[in-house]
Amino acid sequence: DLCVAVNVDITNEGKIARRSGTTSTAITSSAHSLFTGINDTFFVSGSVLYALNSDYTTVSIVTGLTPGFTMAYCDVLDRTYYCNTKQKGYIRHRANYSWVAGTYVGPTTYRTYSDPPIGSLLGLYKGRMYVVKDNTLWYSEPFAYSMFDMARSYVWFEQNITSLLPVEDGLYVSADKVYFLRGNQPVEFALSTVSSYPIVGQTGVVVQGENLLDKSYSGKCALWTSQDGIFIGYVN
Numbered sequence: 111d112l113c114v115a116v117n118v119d120i121t122n123e124g125k126i127a128r129r130s131g132t133t134s135t136a137i138t139s140s141a142h143s144l145f146t147g148i149n150d151t152f153f154v155s156g157s158v159l160y161a162l163n164s165d166y167t168t169v170s171i172v173t174g175l176t177p178g179f180t181m182a183y184c185d186v187l188d189r190t191y192y193c194n195t196k197q198k199g200y201i202r203h204r205a206n207y208s209w210v211a212g213t214y215v216g217p218t219t220y221r222t223y224s225d226p227p228i229g230s231l232l233g234l235y236k237g238r239m240y241v242v243k244d245n246t247l248w249y250s251e252p253f254a255y256s257m258f259d260m261a262r263s264y265v266w267f268e269q270n271i272t273s274l275l276p277v278e279d280g281l282y283v284s285a286d287k288v289y290f291l292r293g294n295q296p297v298e299f300a301l302s303t304v305s306s307y308p309i310v311g312q313t314g315v316v317v318q319g320e321n322l323l324d325k326s327y328s329g330k331c332a333l334w335t336s337q338d339g340i341f342i343g344y345v346n
Contacts, residue, residue: 113335114313124323143181149190150204154181159192161204172199172206184232184239186255191232191239198228211257223257226250235276236294242271247283249296265296273314275332278345282332284309290343307337319344 117129143154144162151162152171159172159181175181176196184191191200191209199209210225231242239255241248247265251257273284280292280299288305313335319327322342332343 111339113340114310120323122323143183143194145181145183145190147183147185147190149185149188150201152181152183152190152192152201154194161201169204171201171204172197180230182230182232184234186234186239191255193226193229193232193241195228195230195243198226209256214257221259222261223251224260226256226258227260231271231274233274233276233281235281238296240274240276240281242274245270245285247271247274247281252295263296265291265299273309273312273334275314275316275334275343276330277316277332277343278329282314282334282343284314284334288334288336288341304343305336305338305341309334309336311335 112126115126119127119129121127139155141153141155145152153160153162154175157173157175157177158170159175160168161171162168175194179194179196181192181194189200189202192198200207211223214223226239227241227243227248229241229243229248233240237253239250245267247267248258248260249263251259267283267285269286271283271285273282275282280290282304283289283291286308287303288307288309290302290304291299292302293299315333316330317333319329319331322331327342327344329345334341
């Protein structure tokens with residue numbers, strides 16, 4: 111069975127066809143971390159994060175990045191948050207901003223809120239920002255995407271986390287295995303193992319089930335490649 115395919119298209123009949131030729135662009139330097147979200151398209155080249163225009167011209171958004179580190183992104187309304195284990199921030203209307211906790215406003219509390227950790231993966235689920243740093247999954251306060259209680263707000267795994275895929279009813283997390291955290295809020299999470307093998311590389315993606323070929327799924331679904339095949343995770 112086919113596990114991984116590069117530079118091919120899947121036809122409406124389910125057949126595999128070689129992808130059509132190439133289109134010349136103005137980009138000739140090495141590039142990585144391409145992302146197209148609800149707000150814009152971004153990529154990294156060297157030490158710069160660029161926005162990509164429809165005519166393949168670029169606009170420099172963030173400079174001074176540490177070269178060679180993969181960038182993670184997450185859209186929240188008109189903001190795109192980013193991090194690469196070395197730097198973090200958010201982009202709004204193609205302007206770069208610091209991603210910091212700011213000043214707490216609300217009922218009196220003895221809890222201490224910190225800036226978001228500089229992680230390797232990001233995910234939005236049920237009004238909280240989730241940040242992966244090494245083997246720890248940190249989560250923000252509800253609808254306060256910059257405030258993190260570093261003493262309480264985390265889920266710890268035995269090995270480093272390599273993929274984070276939020277769906278409708280929980281989060282798929284790949285470490286030594288693929289786990290599923292089911293529940294609306296962290297205090298409700300029930301942990302289960304869904305695959306004995308971790309997700310291969312960057313093959314994990316979140317898609318709308320309605321866009322899949324057989325139309326038998328709905329809502330957000332997780333797709334990934336593992337050592338023992340191709341998987342789909344969806345709402346039961």
